[in-house]
Amino acid sequence: MQLQLTRTDLTLARVSGLLYLTIIICGIGAEVALRGPLVDFTSAADTANAIRAAGLTLPFAIVADVIMAVADAALAITLFLLFRAVAPGLALAAMVFRLIQSALIAANLLNMQAAWLLITAGQDIAGLGTAEAESLALTFLNLHAHGYDLGLVFFAINSFLTGLLIWKSGMFPKVIGAGIIAAGGVYLVGSALRFLAPDAFAAFAPAYGIPVLTEVAFCICLLTAGWFWRRQAIAHA
Secondary structure (H helix, E strand, C coil), rough: CCCCHHHHHHHHHHHHHHHHHHHHHHHHHHHHHHHHHHHCCHHHHHHHHHHHHCCCHHHHHHHHHHHHHHHHHHHHHHHHHHCCCCCCCHHHHHHHHHHHHHHHHHHHHHHHHHHHHCCCCCCCCCCCCCHHHHHHHHHHHHHHHHHHHHHHHHHHHHHHHHHHHHHCCCCCCCCHHHHHHHHCCCCCHHHHHHHHHHHHHHHHHHHHHHHHHHCCCHHHHHCCCCHHHHHHHCCCC
């Protein structure tokens, strides 16, 4: 990959970094800080009570996920533009799989919205008792978790392709490309466990630290691309 990259390349990298940062903040914030503490899949009543007591916390989680999905779709496009000169077909495939993931995550938010409406009586639930409504709400929250993992199947494929693009491009350290590929493996295994062996999922959950570390590292590389590219140019001078 030639090192004489253009101002447009630098702009695309920095915009991609800002979008990635938005995704990380909104994605982790929605799951860890907002939604996660409220949901207990073993108790519909406890989950419903926690959500009611938390006020607008669950809707804020939905808003954060909407922002994340929009930023993710935009990132799919900017990364395609950044890497298309490296391998056009590979870059196009990576964009398509990331866009599919973004669409699935956005559509899947309807499950969380349905749970919110059932728990807060935001719609007519006269035909349901409180326990039935809460149980149905927990089912929707469970569907949301499974739907998220379905989206991660497509994101895993995107990660494999993006990792290869990073490796081939010379724009960023090769270790970042290898890390993104490894992250794709974690996403794929995690989603498979969610669907096929849910009892084993909790034991595997710590492996998600790998994607967190590698994606944060890639985000930093994108935001500081100008510095890295200058160092590469000097090294090859």
